[in-house]
Amino acid sequence: MHVSLRGITVDFGNLRAVDKVSLEANAGEIHAVVGENGAGKSTIMSVLYGSNTDFSGKILCNGKKVSWSSPKDAIKAGIGMVHQHFMLVGNLTVLENIALGNESINQFGFIKFNTIRANILGIVSRYKIHIDLDELVDNLSVAQRQIVEIIKLLYRESMVLILDEPTAVLTPNERAIFFQSLKNFKAENKTIILITHKIDEVMDIADHVTVLRNGKLISSSQLEITNKEKISQEIVGEEIPRLNIKRGAYESKKILDVKDLIIKTNFTTKQAINFSINTGEIIGIAGVSGNGQTELVETLIGIRRASNGEINLLDKNVINANTQTRRMMGISFVPQDRQRDGLALGASVWENACITKVNDKKFSWGSFLRKKNMKAFSRSLIQEFNIKVNGPDALVRTMSGGNMQKLVVARELSSQCPLIIVENPTWGIDIGSIAFIHQKIMDIKSAGVAILLVSNELDEITSLSDGAFVMYEGTLSKRISKGKNFRELIGRHMLSGFNTYYSPTGSSPNE
Amino acid sequence: MIENFLDPEFFSSIARLTTPILLAALGGLICHRAGVFNIALEGFILLGAFMAVLGSYLGDSAFWGALSAILGGIFLAIVFSEFHLRRRGDPIVVSIAINLLGLGLSTYLLRSIFDVSGVFSHPNIHKLATINWPLLDSFWLLDLIFNDQSILFYIAILSTIAFHYFLKYHKIGLWIRVAGENQEALRSSGSNPVQVKFFALLICGIFCGLAGAQLSISNVGLFVENMSAGRGWIAVVVVLLCAGRPIPLFFLIILFGVVDSLSLRIQGLGLPQQITEMMPYIVSILVLVFVSFRRFRFSSKTHL
Numbered sequence: 001m002h003v004s005l006r007g008i009t010v011d012f013g014n015l016r017a018v019d020k021v022s023l024e025a026n027a028g029e030i031h032a033v034v035g036e037n038g039a040g041k042s043t044i045m046s047v048l049y050g051s052n053t054d055f056s057g058k059i060l061c062n063g064k065k066v067s068w069s070s071p072k073d074a075i076k077a078g079i080g081m082v083h084q085h086f087m088l089v090g091n092l093t094v095l096e097n098i099a100l101g102n103e104s105i106n107q108f109g110f111i112k113f114n115t116i117r118a119n120i121l122g123i124v125s126r127y128k129i130h131i132d133l134d135e136l137v138d139n140l141s142v143a144q145r146q147i148v149e150i151i152k153l154l155y156r157e158s159m160v161l162i163l164d165e166p167t168a169v170l171t172p173n174e175r176a177i178f179f180q181s182l183k184n185f186k187a188e189n190k191t192i193i194l195i196t197h198k199i200d201e202v203m204d205i206a207d208h209v210t211v212l213r214n215g216k217l218i219s220s221s222q223l224e225i226t227n228k229e230k231i232s233q234e235i236v237g238e239e240i241p242r243l244n245i246k247r248g249a250y251e252s253k254k255i256l257d258v259k260d261l262i263i264k265t266n267f268t269t270k271q272a273i274n275f276s277i278n279t280g281e282i283i284g285i286a287g288v289s290g291n292g293q294t295e296l297v298e299t300l301i302g303i304r305r306a307s308n309g310e311i312n313l314l315d316k317n318v319i320n321a322n323t324q325t326r327r328m329m330g331i332s333f334v335p336q337d338r339q340r341d342g343l344a345l346g347a348s349v350w351e352n353a354c355i356t357k358v359n360d361k362k363f364s365w366g367s368f369l370r371k372k373n374m375k376a377f378s379r380s381l382i383q384e385f386n387i388k389v390n391g392p393d394a395l396v397r398t399m400s401g402g403n404m405q406k407l408v409v410a411r412e413l414s415s416q417c418p419l420i421i422v423e424n425p426t427w428g429i430d431i432g433s434i435a436f437i438h439q440k441i442m443d444i445k446s447a448g449v450a451i452l453l454v455s456n457e458l459d460e461i462t463s464l465s466d467g468a469f470v471m472y473e474g475t476l477s478k479r480i481s482k483g484k485n486f487r488e489l490i491g492r493h494m495l496s497g498f499n500t501y502y503s504p505t506g507s508s509p510n511e
Numbered sequence: 512m513i514e515n516f517l518d519p520e521f522f523s524s525i526a527r528l529t530t531p532i533l534l535a536a537l538g539g540l541i542c543h544r545a546g547v548f549n550i551a552l553e554g555f556i557l558l559g560a561f562m563a564v565l566g567s568y569l570g571d572s573a574f575w576g577a578l579s580a581i582l583g584g585i586f587l588a589i590v591f592s593e594f595h596l597r598r599r600g601d602p603i604v605v606s607i608a609i610n611l612l613g614l615g616l617s618t619y620l621l622r623s624i625f626d627v628s629g630v631f632s633h634p635n636i637h638k639l640a641t642i643n644w645p646l647l648d649s650f651w652l653l654d655l656i657f658n659d660q661s662i663l664f665y666i667a668i669l670s671t672i673a674f675h676y677f678l679k680y681h682k683i684g685l686w687i688r689v690a691g692e693n694q695e696a697l698r699s700s701g702s703n704p705v706q707v708k709f710f711a712l713l714i715c716g717i718f719c720g721l722a723g724a725q726l727s728i729s730n731v732g733l734f735v736e737n738m739s740a741g742r743g744w745i746a747v748v749v750v751l752l753c754a755g756r757p758i759p760l761f762f763l764i765i766l767f768g769v770v771d772s773l774s775l776r777i778q779g780l781g782l783p784q785q786i787t788e789m790m791p792y793i794v795s796i797l798v799l800v801f802v803s804f805r806r807f808r809f810s811s812k813t814h815l
């Protein structure tokens with residue numbers, strides 16, 4: 001189905017989120033819509049999907065003007081969308097989730113689950129998808145959930161598939177499979193609109209690319225007549241600063257030494273974890289998300305108790321210390337979920353900026369807070385980290401994801417701890433903020449801070465870290481040193497698990 | 512001694528004690544599943560009980576009593592919806608207001624319509640029909656439990672089963688579950704979560720109204736100020752305990768009824784009333800501890 005959006009404008013209060021954007025997507029085409037967070041990609045798609053009806057401009061399907069009053073109308077017309085945050089219900093089975101919104105029912109309103117099941121099994125076998133229809137969605141991996149979302153669209157016989165950041169949660173392997181199915185859909189003359197901020201993916205798979213920036217249409221062209229550099233520049237609007245690496249002067253010593261640590265995970269193998277980090281060193285922990293990285297981080301910062309082992313921070317074993325003590329002894333921590341673990345969304349910027357520092361004499365007077373100093377400190381962080389917010393009194397809830405993350409990173413990096421643990425520091429934020437945060441991490445490295453970088457982004461690990469481990473089913477690989485084939489070695493470990501990779505007589509991958 | 516406990520009255524009283532709670536809890540259950548935090552069941556029941564007496568008295572039949580009890584419940588459900596769903600009021604605040612409203616309104620109407628305070632009883636108040644199944648007469652225990660109960664007792668049991676299948680296999684049942692779990696998912700599938708929640712509140716109003724009718728016009732045929740006496744709160748607790756699942760809800764309420772009934776008898780043994788009245792609650796807490804302990808043990812999360 002040919003869809004076209006003509007002169008779409010969307011206002012959120014005083015903010016013009018989308019400004020006269022037009023877009024044409026043909027049947028049998030993969031149309032990529034790229035841009036930074038806040039560029040208006042998701043907003044314009046919510047217009048097409050009918051979940052935003054407050055806009056000016058026209059929507060045409062196969063040349064005919066249409067208007068939706070709710071997603072229901074769009075769905076009926078054959079438009080389907082997979083949201084970045086999946087619209088699945090965890091406590092329902094796969095079958096129930098797919099049936100939702102398109103229930104075929106008998107005369108009493110009861111759902112004909114047998115008919116629906118047969119239909120879905122037809123789709124599943126046509127596209128060679130493996131999924132257990134009676135499993136609860138809560139028990140599925142992220143990649144499997146995405147498959148459920150896509151089956152939902154296929155089941156509704158959608159002719160237009162809108163996919164919002166579909167690969168953000170996939171491993172390289174899963175991504176390849178996913179792209180293959182996109183090609184299958186394309187061959188069936190479906191229209192695929194792919195929202196992404198990963199340019200490599202666009203180059204891999206798209207036929208047509210539309211670039212948005214600050215709510216405006218920057219360019220829209222066939223992939224053949226553009227190139228990667230041009231697209232990146234159009235996205236950012238300026239050149240992305242290159243990582244600036246300098247070496248500071250500091251005494252080299254061991255900051256963190258983890259010995260025979262057994263973490264509590266759901267994996268059957270309980271292998272001891274050993275590694276250490278020196279001053280000015282960034283150690284990366286790579287791996288597909290859900291392989292025990294979060295459990296390891298929680299154990300290190302003291303949210304989760306370890307079964308056994310030692311965590312030596314500056315030669316002191318902190319295994320029995322609680323989180324606050326560990327923080328005071330010199331661990332600072334950037335959690336992966338800024339909204340859940342990193343910030344209090346309903347509190348102000350200054351409260352969030354100082355929450356880890358209330359014991360500091362500068363910020364408290366007995367048990368009373370020294371608000372003035374706290375606000376002044378917050379102002380300096382806002383300036384130093386270029387956080388876009390209306391001053392220290394603004395509520396954190398009102399900030400964009402990238403600025404929230406900058407605030408967390410600013411708070412933790414300003415703690416002057418000898419060790420900082422950062423977990424997926426650039427998850428879901430725009431390219432500009434990613435570059436900024438990476439530069440800040442490199443800056444404190446050169447000041448001699450030891451850094452543990454846990455990330456699902458292979459590129460992040462390879463560009464920042466001095467050495468890396470891969471975590472797979474709760475166990476840690478051997479250390480992979482930076483050098484030739486760094487990326488390939490990590491990638492292979494991530495995919496296959498190193499147990500199968502190391503043959504008993506084989507050589508270490510470092511050689 | 513055992514005869515003291517297991518006399519015929521013991522068994523027939525279980526149904527009497529549990530039916531109002533079961534009816535109210537079924538209403539609360541639908542709200543719980545739809546994601547409406549409704550702890551105003553107490554107020555719903557109380558107004559239902561008064562309206563049952565009023566309808567029965569004015570309409571000269573128990574049918575009108577039950578119908579007006581339902582209308583009373585629906586009225587409060589609409590008030591709840593107006594303030595919680597449309598005006599986005601906090602459900603706890605709205606619930607408390609409605610509980611107070613239920614008490615105040617029923618007391619006020621009692622005094623202004625019937626010109627009595629405390630208790631209103633009148634020969635004109637018709638009681639709900641009871642049903643006798645001749646087939647069960649020869650089975651001693653079944654006869655005691657299932658025979659000669661008010662019609663609402665059977666409706667409550669049938670509704671429990673119906674709710675189970677409704678939630679699991681009916682379109683609106685599925686919507687209710689989704690509204691409670693992830694309303695954005697419901698919206699994106701093309702249904703309106705507010706409408707689904709309103710529907711759940713209406714069902715809740717109907718069932719709480721019936722619970723009130725069961726209190727005032729099934730066994731006694733009179734209205735006493737504040738006669739719901741905490742049953743709405745028990746229903747709230749039971750709904751939370753069983754996580755909104757109808758079948759466990761049913762058995763939990765039976766357990767509660769059995770202990771409640773037993774505690775009346777233990778009083779006869781000389782234990783202080785204050786202690787025996789605690790028993791149903793203590794058992795509830797023990798069940799709660801047991802259930803959450805098991806959940807804790809088998810949960811994969813090992814957070815502190």
